[in-house]
Amino acid sequence: MRSALLAEYRKLVTTRIWWVLLIAMAGYLVFIAAAIAASFAFAPADGGSVPVGEEAARTTYSVINSIGYVFPLVIGSLAMTTEFRHKTITQSLLVEPDRTRFLVAKVLSVVPVGLLAGVVGVLAVLLGGAPLLALQGDGAYLADRDVVMSLLLGVVAIALWAMIGVGFGTLVPNQVAAIVVILAFTQFVEPVARLALSQVDALSDLANFLPGGAADALLGASLFAADGGDLLPRWAAALVLIGYAIGFAALGRLTTLRRDIG
Amino acid sequence: MTPPSLVVDGLTKQFGPLRAVDDLSFQVRPGAVTGFLGPNGAGKTTTLRMLLGLTRPTAGRTLVGDRPYVDHPSPGRVVGAALEASSFHPGRTGLGHLEVFAPQVGVSRARCRAVLEAVGLDHAARQRVGGYSMGMRQRLGLATALLADPPVIVLDEPTNGLDPEGIKWIRGLLRQFAAEGRTVLVSSHLLREVEASVDDVVIIAQGRLRHASSLTALREQASPATYVVAPDAAALADLARSHGWRTVPERDGLVVDGATAPEIGAAAYRSGLELHELTRRDVDIEELFFRLTRATPVPPPAASPPPATPPSPGPAPLKGDDR
Ligand SMILES: Nc1ncnc2c1ncn2[C@@H]1O[C@H](COP(=O)(O)OP(=O)(O)O)[C@@H](O)[C@H]1O
Ligand SMILES: [Mg+2]
Numbered sequence: 031m032r033s034a035l036l037a038e039y040r041k042l043v044t045t046r047i048w049w050v051l052l053i054a055m056a057g058y059l060v061f062i063a064a065a066i067a068a069s070f071a072f073a074p075a076d077g078g079s080v081p082v083g084e085e086a087a088r089t090t091y092s093v094i095n096s097i098g099y100v101f102p103l104v105i106g107s108l109a110m111t112t113e114f115r116h117k118t119i120t121q122s123l124l125v126e127p128d129r130t131r132f133l134v135a136k137v138l139s140v141v142p143v144g145l146l147a148g149v150v151g152v153l154a155v156l157l158g159g160a161p162l163l164a165l166q167g168d169g170a171y172l173a174d175r176d177v178v179m180s181l182l183l184g185v186v187a188i189a190l191w192a193m194i195g196v197g198f199g200t201l202v203p204n205q206v207a208a209i210v211v212i213l214a215f216t217q218f219v220e221p222v223a224r225l226a227l228s229q230v231d232a233l234s235d236l237a238n239f240l241p242g243g244a245a246d247a248l249l250g251a252s253l254f255a256a257d258g259g260d261l262l263p264r265w266a267a268a269l270v271l272i273g274y275a276i277g278f279a280a281l282g283r284l285t286t287l288r289r290d291i292g
Numbered sequence: 293m294t295p296p297s298l299v300v301d302g303l304t305k306q307f308g309p310l311r312a313v314d315d316l317s318f319q320v321r322p323g324a325v326t327g328f329l330g331p332n333g334a335g336k337t338t339t340l341r342m343l344l345g346l347t348r349p350t351a352g353r354t355l356v357g358d359r360p361y362v363d364h365p366s367p368g369r370v371v372g373a374a375l376e377a378s379s380f381h382p383g384r385t386g387l388g389h390l391e392v393f394a395p396q397v398g399v400s401r402a403r404c405r406a407v408l409e410a411v412g413l414d415h416a417a418r419q420r421v422g423g424y425s426m427g428m429r430q431r432l433g434l435a436t437a438l439l440a441d442p443p444v445i446v447l448d449e450p451t452n453g454l455d456p457e458g459i460k461w462i463r464g465l466l467r468q469f470a471a472e473g474r475t476v477l478v479s480s481h482l483l484r485e486v487e488a489s490v491d492d493v494v495i496i497a498q499g500r501l502r503h504a505s506s507l508t509a510l511r512e513q514a515s516p517a518t519y520v521v522a523p524d525a526a527a528l529a530d531l532a533r534s535h536g537w538r539t540v541p542e543r544d545g546l547v548v549d550g551a552t553a554p555e556i557g558a559a560a561y562r563s564g565l566e567l568h569e570l571t572r573r574d575v576d577i578e579e580l581f582f583r584l585t586r587a588t589p590v591p592p593p594a595a596s597p598p599p600a601t602p603p604s605p606g607p608a609p610l611k612g613d614d615r
Contacts, residue, residue, distance in 0.1 A: 033395035040395070044388040045381060117379035120346060121436060125368035125396035127345045127361065290347040
């Protein structure tokens, strides 16, 4: 298993795409965090539903997950789909014919890059959000325990997304299809679904089990449920996310990785 | 320890309506180069993929030594393979590609460099594979196969895309592997391309075994044919029949397969048959290969005289499959 992990890790770092995506992620999150922070900081004083204080800070920083999760998902899915796109899967399975071990190693191998993406994401949302919150609003709350906890869990969430991405890429090994589905789901389907579900009392709990909803719950803050009240407890949220990672990977193992290669 | 043999036993693969490999059996011995030959689409790559555990057979089994490929604890150390579609991530360097697979075959980064050098790619070690030529890719595929210095080497169409110099170089390598005692299986759709480097041949067409023997035995089958004209055509036909020669009528006479001019001349003399023409016709080994692999196979020309002693320890089934 050690050698399989090392091989998978080397596969990732001998290509360039992941750090291109990290740069894109950083730029995008700086921009979004600044925009959100501005909308809080410059909101009229009687703004009603706009979060204030520590909650404004946590909600701003939570975009690392609610907006940023597309990047680790893509990085993770590429780790698998690139094997099929360039047919390196043949050589990979020649040296590791145990396909379950191959998959587990691939899922675990994205953890370091996922954690790195998490740190980059945290720095990006702080860079974008903290100055505005500190200058105009109620403060950046960088020493607040809850805020720090939320940021640390943001790093964990991003690493989990990368693992979920590997599982999803195994289920949908066609690279273009996988990226299109990830983009459509994260940028459109899930946000719309969460908004829609939250309007219907009977279904609002369901939104918490969508992957993005669960990840927000892990952070304890969300753009979609600004008061944080409706979210799952953290431990449950973590279980839901791990469930997605394992679920996709298991489905991929039973479909894509059970077929003939070549 | 002698390197393992390869065994293909009753192997069958069905792709929907197409039977790509059909009850195929043969063996590959150590210390020799076995050419795995057949026209495009014959089922060579599919067979190799099943041998290497990438594709699941519909029926039959394959062995590397005493067990299937995938049951070896570290199969990449036992069999070095370069498959036809040997593919690389275009963004990785040649050296990076080898280093990716090094841990699982248990070799160091220094070994990666050494192998690249051995296949003549040291100058391109830090170049991205996306910029490699077809020939350079073939060499990198070979380097991947040789990474663990394995006792068994399986190469699928290694001469594709190589220049004549590269083809000559591969020949030398194959001979060297065999001399070192390794088990070498190399596929090609051109007999001529590997003729100079193989000891044994396994010839398939439409997924079926058509012939398996040593190259020497195949050459004997391609023994010269002879064109004979006799004024008494019926007597000539009788003579051929009594000797069990296969004949094909041509113009005034007969082409006799597998008998030399002196043999026919002597036989005619003994039976007092007058001959007007006795001409040697070479049957090209490539022509024989073509006959063996065409859609409806005809029996090989020299069906009658089996070599007195079985030719050197060739692959298991020595006779062609002429159904
Ligand atoms: N994955 C597959 N699905 C369907 N047909 C296939 C597949 N792989 C190979 N074939 C078919 O099986 C036959 C044998 O192919 P192949 O083994 O690649 O032949 P060769 O390597 O001898 O040229 C061909 O007709 C090919 O089209
Ligand atoms: Mg082929």
